[in-house]
Amino acid sequence: MATTAVCPICNESASQVCAGCRDIQYCSQECQEADWCAHKLLCKTFAKMKFPPTQGMVRAIWFPPLGSKPQFLWLQVEQVASAGDIGFKYEARIGR
Structure with missing residues (x-):
């Protein structure tokens, strides 16, 4: 059974993936930018620890x-x- 990704900011269906870690998905550029302050602390580490x-x-x-x-x-x-x-x-x- 496939699961639908959910945006961590607004809980809407997400289809855009972070280009850095390719681990977190967002529904829009606006939500990705809103999360960047927190996500940037994890992004490179997530990519290394895939x-x-x-x-x-x-x-x-x-x-x-x-x-x-x-x-x-x-x-x-x-x-x-x-x-x-x-x-x-x-x-x-x-x-x-």
Whole structure:
């Protein structure tokens, strides 16, 4: 089943993709420009981290304590269910 991309700014159907990372899609040039201030911090990293090192890994941003710079890493995750809650549990992290 195919999913339709949704613009992160207005939640409308998105068809234009960021030319830098080719990961985020927008509905219009206006929404892409509105998101640029935040997205530019991630764009190059997303492009470098396009594919996970192994199956079952997801990209994550870790904000270390004491105001250090955020780190981008891969987390090994597994889906868990307990007491009616469904979520994810990470197993390991791999730096960029």
